[in-house]
Amino acid sequence: MTPVALLLVPQVTFTSLLHELGDRSSLSKWPSPEYQSLQATSYNRESVKRGQPGWFADSDGTGYIREEGQGADKRYVLMEHDGPGCITKMWTPFFYYDFNERTGPDIQIILDGKTVFDESLIKLVTGKGSVSPPWAAYSARAGNLYLPMPFARSAKVTMKQKPFYFSINYRVYPKGTTVEHFERGFLAKRSAEIKEAARLSGNFFQLPKIKSDTLIVAPGQARKLILPRGEQALRELKVSIEGAKSDPSLLRSTVLTAAFDKSQTVWCPLGDFFCSADSLHSFQTRTRSIDAAGRMWSGWWMPYQRSGEIAIENHGRKTIQVTVTKVVVPAKWTSRSMHFYARWRPDDIVPGTPFSDWNFVDIHGKGVYVGDAWTVANVRKDSWWGEGDEKVYIDEAWDKGFPTHFGTGSEDYYGWAGGVYPVLEDQFSSPFLANVKVGGLDGHTQGYNILTRVRGLDAIPFHRRLRFDMESSFGTDMREKWDLLGYSAVTFFYARPGAIHNRPAQPEAVSKPILSLAQIQATSDKIKADR
DSSP: OOHHHHHHSOSBOHHHHHHHHHOTTGGGBOOSSOOEEEEEEOOOTTOOSTTSTTTTOOOOSSOOSEEESOGGGOEEEEEEEESSEEEEEEEEESSBSBTTOOSOOEEEEEETTEEEEEEEHHHHHTTSSSSOTTTEEEOSSEEEEOOOEEESSEEEEEESSOOOSOEEEEEEOOTTOOBOOOOTTHHHHTHHHHHHHHHHHSOOOOOOSOOOEEEEEOTTOEEEEEOOSSSEEEEEEEEEETTTTTOTTHHHHEEEEEEETTEEEEEEEHHHHTTOSSSOOOEEOSSEEEOTTOOEEEOOOEEESSOEEEEEEEOSSSOEEEEEEEEEEEOOOOTTBOEEEEEEEEEEEEESSSOOEEEEEEEESSEEEEEEEEEEEEOSSSOOOOOOOEEEEETTHHHHTSOSEEOSOHHHHTTOOOSSOOOGGGOEEOSSEEEEEOOOSSSSSSEEEEEEEEOSTTOEEESSEEEEEEEOOOOTTOOSTTOEEEEEEEEEEEEOTTOEESOOOOHHHHTSOOOOHHHHHHHHHHHHHHO
């Protein structure tokens, strides 16, 4: 093969992207070829710069890039890019302006000048159109499409009617990167590859029959498990706490830690790590699950170069028994390899006014952001807590005052939608998204609301810095300073050695019980009485 011919071989193909999706270790390697993670959404265009008027505008369902054409040829442009890239995720509610309008206008996806899809956006993302589950699937009043759509030269997404809420995540590759053009015919021609990638993207929850370690941990103590030396990766981990079902407080006071190559990268309450800060909840994603017996499973890939250890810390008042099963496999460490991080922000009481951007994490260094879990404690009955938009700043974006990713609402970020107050039936879990808990005390949102997002092809690389904020903007009936919510969050990311962040270990916070609804109500009553 001549050098010229070699240059024509695509570096990024539909098949390579499917393989990347199915390989849980891929996120632990700095991407090659590199890419930028970008997002096009219907955020409110009144938001122009952090700190200026309009920054917390919440009418997020009407934004778009521009209008083009006239009359019957008029179209609204939702997303466009010149150069090589890949559409990695699409989301929209299952209604269009009117809650009873469940079809909405057609969306036209044009890649490299060719239309690959021209059909109802709602049907496309909910799995009722051209793309079948699990690559496009209904969640709760919304749909999410994860089928990769690579393009070699350009991409444009348009509608003939004014768009409603939408979010489109996409990758941008450097100029000169050769990328295979996606064709609709791939759905049939490469169906076997698509099915295999879907299988690998799912949850295994099946550890081989290997010996478990039973750890007896006294109050104030930690028990370590040393991992095999050399280039290895902790591939899977299963943990169970004796008595956690009857005493949920153990989920907060028991902390999972991990140190790789002498750097502690994981420090997180076990319950929060597994979306169960208040009590055990059965759910299933590609990286974390809890079964009906309360056994907690992690599939996060955790590589190291020389040494690794995990530990269970007991910050409670009584001795605990923890069973740990781990799988460690050889994994070559290269210049692209990164360590896994899981960091926790403790309980925080947040007022309904003034609005603010609540920070999940601020990371300095080089890495890839791969997911998060958010716990919201809501004391109000039949009220809405999730109006705020996610704001993700990559590298220099913070200094410029505008995020690289600007979302349309908290529940939208986690793959579902509002329209009505959520109820227990809106709980769901899928490989990349889960609405693990919806309140429950009144059948609606009162109680703990727990959500998580796992990133695949929509992971976010950063060279120098990544900051993730979520607007603390509640529903319109919760906008007084005594309208309070409780927040806590866990963030998951990979980073090269030397990265720093603003989420240190918090031993004092885990020694206290989880923030209760009674505490929030008492604080609210005091603010109201003192006004």
